[in-house]
Amino acid sequence: MVRLSAVLLMLGLGCLEFGYIVAECAGPTMGIDSFLQLEAVLVKHLESYVDKVQNEQETISSYLTDIDNLHEHMNSPEEYYGNPINAFLTINRFASLWKHEIFDVLLENNTHSEYISAIDTEMDKKKLRGPTNEDLLIAAGNLLDMQELTRIPTSELANEVVLRDFYTDKNVTLSASECYEIGSSFYELQSYEYAAQWLQQARKRASLETSASASKIHILQHLALVYKKLNNTKLAYKLTNEILKLEPTNQEALNTKTLLETELLLDRIRISKVTVDEETDENHLEL
Numbered sequence: 001m002v003r004l005s006a007v008l009l010m011l012g013l014g015c016l017e018f019g020y021i022v023a024e025c026a027g028p029t030m031g032i033d034s035f036l037q038l039e040a041v042l043v044k045h046l047e048s049y050v051d052k053v054q055n056e057q058e059t060i061s062s063y064l065t066d067i068d069n070l071h072e073h074m075n076s077p078e079e080y081y082g083n084p085i086n087a088f089l090t091i092n093r094f095a096s097l098w099k100h101e102i103f104d105v106l107l108e109n110n111t112h113s114e115y116i117s118a119i120d121t122e123m124d125k126k127k128l129r130g131p132t133n134e135d136l137l138i139a140a141g142n143l144l145d146m147q148e149l150t151r152i153p154t155s156e157l158a159n160e161v162v163l164r165d166f167y168t169d170k171n172v173t174l175s176a177s178e179c180y181e182i183g184s185s186f187y188e189l190q191s192y193e194y195a196a197q198w199l200q201q202a203r204k205r206a207s208l209e210t211s212a213s214a215s216k217i218h219i220l221q222h223l224a225l226v227y228k229k230l231n232n233t234k235l236a237y238k239l240t241n242e243i244l245k246l247e248p249t250n251q252e253a254l255n256t257k258t259l260l261e262t263e264l265l266l267d268r269i270r271i272s273k274v275t276v277d278e279e280t281d282e283n284h285l286e287l
Contacts, residue, residue: 060102066172067093084143085174089162091131091139092181140185144194154197158205176205180219187222192229199223217243217250224256233263 074080081087123129147157158179161171174182183198202219224239237260243253 063097063101084139084146085157085160086162088136088139088143088182088185089174089178091136092178094131095133095136096177096181137185137188140182141189143182144186144189144191147194154194154201158198158201174201174205176202176209176219179205180222183226184222187226187229190229192226196223196226196230199226217246220246221252228260233260233267236260237264 158174179198179202183195186195199222206216220239220243224236227236240253240257
């Protein structure tokens with residue numbers, strides 16, 4: 001039912017857009033040749049639009065199927081949420097997947113108001129609320145406590161099975177986007193070593209995933225920030241250059257590169273001064 005609503009929403013939007021374009025373009029003085037040209041334009045743009053709608057529909061349907069699947073096969077919520085990773089992922093779905101991959105897509109369209117209104121009404125009726133950023137950080141803190149206590153390697157946690165895809169009969173592990181969200185949350189908690197490890201896992205997965213929600217550039221930007229906090233200016237500089245290879249006009253990376261180059265130059269000057277001072281001291285001792 002949810003997937004059907006998403007399909008109908010997309011089809012309804014297509015009809016509204018088509019009607020608007022025709023009303024705007026088809027004036028009473030246009031001749032047959034102009035109508036043919038108009039049809040050619042409509043076909044050209046509508047084909048592109050339909051492709052976009054189908055891609056959005058398939059993506060949203062895929063997310064909804066995964067969530068339905070998870071709810072249907074969850075035997076014990078207490079046991080499931082006893083794992084801090086599962087608790088974090090559930091809250092993060094509201095902060096990331098539901099917001100950016102579903103609602104933001106719907107909000108770009110003009111037919112979302114009835115859908116949003118129905119959700120608000122039911123939430124008020126059942127006195128429900130969505131999780132806040134504070135909830136997400138609390139869940140991240142619990143995950144961090146567990147990792148620090150157990151000393152389980154990040155690579156092992158990242159490969160933990162979080163879902164069983166009953167359609168493909170395959171295990172699903174953490175995605176690049178989910179690793180990125182964990183790393184970003186650990187950064188906010190000022191746990192920079194673990195943040196770097198999770199963001200590196202996100203980077204590795206993004207290179208393998210064809211449709212990673214967390215882009216390589218976002219991952220690299222966050223990694224550069226983390227290594228800057230860890231006083232690893234050289235690695236932060238290297239990552240910034242990787243960003244500029246992918247996007248040469250990225251203004252944030254250009255600004256960061258200038259700052260890092262200044263810091264590296266100052267570091268070299270300090271090292272040279274220390275070396276000179278040490279040599280001077282040794283010469284004094286020889287005298």
